[in-house]
Amino acid sequence: MINGAHVILYSQDPDADRAFIRDVLKFQHVDAGGGWLIFKLPPSELAFHPVMDGGQSHELTLMCDDIEATLREIGQDQPITERDWGRIASVDLPGGGRLSVYQPLHPTAKDLTSS
Incomplete structure (x- = not known):
């Protein structure tokens, strides 16, 4: 049975992007x-x-x-696009890529409870 997902982002500067995710977004991590x-x-x-x-x-x-609070917290001054389904902005990664940050305005899967 599937027990998770592994997402890979390709980067021109993976070390800088890893540092951003670790130090700015503060995601927990392991060193493989x-x-x-x-x-x-x-x-x-x-x-x-x-x-x-x-x-x-x-x-x-x-x-x-x-x-707004998320963008302030991570030091990004990016425009926010308003949609019927949510609010979205692009975040600049140090390696030259971009990542979207999204505030949904509809029910989400996190609202589901386990049975």
Whole structure:
């Protein structure tokens, strides 16, 4: 049976991005050896969206309860896009990539209880 998921983000500067996740976002982690940090993610959910613009891609979006407070806490002054379903902003990673931060305005999987 599946007991988890392993997400891989590719980076131009993985050491800088690992430091950002460790030191700024403060995710717990283990060292798999040689400085390869594996981070514990917060509770997650999985959704399927239609393919856009003829290509397939995957995204990692971090969820929060208060997007303004989250952006302030991690030192990012980014514009927030308002949608019917939520509020979203892109966060700059030190390695040159971007990560989305999202405040949902609809029920989420974290609202489910185990039976």
